[in-house]
Amino acid sequence: xxxxxxxxxxxxxxxxxxxxxxxxxxxxxxxxxxxxxxxxxxxxxxxxxxxxxxxxxxxxxxxxxxxxxxxxxxxxxxxxxxxxxxxxxxxxxxxxxxxxxxxxxxxxxxxxxxxxxxxxxxxxxxxxxxxxxxxxxxxxxxxxxxxxxxxxxxxxxxxxxxxxxxxxxxxxxxxxxxxxxxxxxxxxxxxxxxxxxxxxxxxxxxxxxxxxxxxxxxxxxxxxxxxxxxxxxxxxxxxxxxxxxxxxxxxxxxxxxxxxxxxxxxxxxxxxxxxxxxxxxxxxxxxxxxxxxxxxxxxxxxxxxxxxxxxxxxxxxxxxxxxxxxxxxxxxxxxxxxxxxxxxxxxxxxxxxxxxxx
Ligand SMILES: NC(=O)CC[C@H](N)C(=O)O
Numbered sequence: 001x002x003x004x005x006x007x008x009x010x011x012x013x014x015x016x017x018x019x020x021x022x023x024x025x026x027x028x029x030x031x032x033x034x035x036x037x038x039x040x041x042x043x044x045x046x047x048x049x050x051x052x053x054x055x056x057x058x059x060x061x062x063x064x065x066x067x068x069x070x071x072x073x074x075x076x077x078x079x080x081x082x083x084x085x086x087x088x089x090x091x092x093x094x095x096x097x098x099x100x101x102x103x104x105x106x107x108x109x110x111x112x113x114x115x116x117x118x119x120x121x122x123x124x125x126x127x128x129x130x131x132x133x134x135x136x137x138x139x140x141x142x143x144x145x146x147x148x149x150x151x152x153x154x155x156x157x158x159x160x161x162x163x164x165x166x167x168x169x170x171x172x173x174x175x176x177x178x179x180x181x182x183x184x185x186x187x188x189x190x191x192x193x194x195x196x197x198x199x200x201x202x203x204x205x206x207x208x209x210x211x212x213x214x215x216x217x218x219x220x221x222x223x224x225x226x227x228x229x230x231x232x233x234x235x236x237x238x239x240x241x242x243x244x245x246x247x248x249x250x251x252x253x254x255x256x257x258x259x260x261x262x263x264x265x266x267x268x269x270x271x272x273x274x275x276x277x278x279x280x281x282x283x284x285x286x287x288x289x290x291x292x293x294x295x296x297x298x299x300x301x302x303x304x305x306x307x308x309x310x311x312x313x314x315x316x317x318x319x320x321x322x323x324x325x326x327x328x329x330x331x332x333x334x335x336x337x338x339x340x341x342x343x344x345x346x347x348x349x350x351x352x353x354x355x356x357x358x
Contacts, residue, residue: 003078003108005050008127008142009119013106018083019100023131026050026076027145029287030117032266036333037078037096037150038067040265041105045243045285046150046173046216047074048145050106050128051265052116059084062092063099069177069332070178073103074152074217075337077117077130078256083109092230118144121262129227148217149174151243153196157206164190164253167349170200170237172230173225174244180331183339184212187346200232210238210349213245215328220247220257220288229251236321240345241324243286249300249324250315256294260311263287267334270307271314282327283334289326290315 003017007028030052031040037058037200040051058080078100082155085095097314108130120126127142152175160181166188171181174196184191192206196216204212223244231252233239241249247257270277290312295302304314304325316323323345329338 002139003130003132004134005108005111005116006129006137006140007116009123011112011119012137015111016020017107017132018097018109019078019107020103020104021132022106022138023098024050024076024106025127025143028052028079028116028120028126028128029114029265030054030120031285031332032268034267035061036267037061039069039333040285041075041078042069042073043177043215043285044070044074045177045215045217047148047152049075050077050079050130051075052079052113052120053081054113054117056081056113057084058082059096060087061089062087063094063096064089065093066091068333069179070152072238073105074148074175075105076213077106077108079106079111079113080109081111081113083107084260086233096109117232118242124259124262129170129301129350137142146218147222149196149223152217154193156194158193160191160193161185162190163235164188166190167346168192168207169210169212169349170194170198170203170208171212171214172196172245174214175274176214176216177330177332178214178327179330180242183330184346187342189346197226198229198233200229200236203233203238205297208237210240210345212345213239213241213248213324215243215245215285217244220244220251223248224251235320238320238321238345238348240341242328242330243326246324246326247288247290249322250290253299253317255292255298256291257288258291260287260289264306269327271304272302272307274305280335281335282329282338282339284327285330286326
């Protein structure tokens, strides 16, 4: 079946439809990873987005039971050059098309993903409609995707690793990737996952040794109503944040965020650890970034920069044990080179001994 993509720029693409047959709209973004489509499509930070894969062949090793980053993928649609419908891998249980259909994700293959990527690179903020009905193309009115965190955050507290001997971590869920939870569990932690709008008093009653702010979709400024509670929480425990969590820590301390000219989404984004001068390849997925000049008089200092565009990739508090990174040390998809940041954080939660800084 033929399907169509119309962009907010007016460009129209025709391709072969796969996945859910319902029309869908979303922000069009591109991911440059050569592998990792399963982790990408199930990363909740892609909620409300249409993902263009720049790597030409997608689906060739199928879909397995282990590599999901969430129970239910939250992205809207997938744009693929060459869709493999006969995957080959010993762990593969399904094709990408089957999984797209199962989870209500739209898909178009056989389209020029390079051209779409070029449009997104040029315009930055691009929205799209996927439909099988050619008649609808002319009437598409793009609408920004907003307020997505409540839809992907847990509704109730969840506990993992209850028998673990290591520190007890509260993971605030803005749409966490399973690999963040897994990294904490692998480090010997007990983890309590809590909803994004958790209060200071609720965290105190859980009595953790550390706090972790997860990744998540959307504009970080949409979480502004939570910043007051968040400040009290993070100033009471050793804290680490990733991606959206990093942006929120920066907003708590009066820094500003903005949209990147176009997002960083892929598995080989180089960042420099300013403490050591070492450069690491990282997994990334973000459309917003902390403004470098807004750090000037803040309580935070820069710890990592992006080697390509010099954007902010990490900060830490000048006196409190609070740090965060824009990239993904939990990897999946992508390299695990910065996994040492989990080790450092877990050690910090152990060394402190005291339950609370307050
Ligand atoms: N992966 C994330 O946490 C993304 C953070 C934020 N939604 C952004 O796009 O910048």
